[in-house]
Amino acid sequence: MTRLDQTLVDSWPLLPYAERRAPVIHAVNERLTTAERLWRALAGVPRLPDRPALRTLLTRIEEGCRSPLDIWGHERVFTGPGMPAFRRQVRVGVGRRTMYLDLLAERERVNIELDGATTHGDPRQREIDLRRDALLASVGILVVRFAHRRLVHEPDEVRRETLAILAARAAPPRP
Template sequence: MRSRSGLTVHHRRAFVVGPPQVVVRGGEPVVRLERSLVESWPLLPAIDRPAPLIRAVNDRWTNADRITTALDELPRLTDRAALRTLLTKLATGCRSQLEIWGHEHVFVGTGMPAFRRQQMVRVGGGRTFYLDVYAGRERVDFELDGAASHGSPAQREIDLRRDALLATAGIQVVRFAHRRLMCEPQQVRREILAILDHRRR
């Protein structure tokens, strides 16, 4: 099989169409997801590389540890250091490009506690929520609202109901919009520190 327009063929030495390199999905043999995510990393433009991995982890098709194991099998992968850095962030609970930005530029530095990311809580008769960035001692949930997913009135109503339920459990929800996180990171940091300081009193 050879490459052609719209299709690039890659050959792997010692490849066997069978376990453990191949699994069957829908009756067809396919390469393991983790291996395909790792091997596609250097083939994509740098800006597009994180999205497939974030999606695969978010949708629980795999996890950061399994992808890291696949990465360890390819010591000469191009730009593997950047992939390992992304996997570390996914392992700590970052679940979007915006959360990664916050992890690197906002929720770090002097005075910031050890936040828990994607902290699971149950409230309101067993409702389960995952908190983006949670300060456990102060019981504050910082939600990072993406530009696309939180702009509609329907989503706003869902967010308000969620925040009200969390308030019944003593958890204060603070939301930061995509624009503010990206354009005003230092101001957002100051607000976070002030909120945490107030909750400790």
């Protein structure tokens, strides 16, 4: 019998490349393990095949990425020149409700939400999202949502749009 952390590290090279990240992300999201425990397990396997990819994944998880879409957006859209240092998975309380924001630009009070293809296509989920967005607007936080399709197929446009929104929110109001 081995600990989950060690099992995830040991099984990393045994899984097909496209399926390697999902078990690690799931285990961390479900609080079955932590990035810190996975780092310790990885330290004990210095010659692990494709070790750099697991190290990158653990770094992204530590940075607040909680899904493959979060990671994709982080690496290809929401970092680099002009982008603020977004805070990821920021806990915000409004009234009795607690929410976690995907990407928060604090100074501009803009929350970027990355909507996955499966969950956010459901009309009930859309209603929940709209109510959540309205609640955040009541405390001055603008929510900008990008669908999976746009994020993946139009990353440059999403980046330009994000920068324009941030610039508009940072500019002083006109008299």
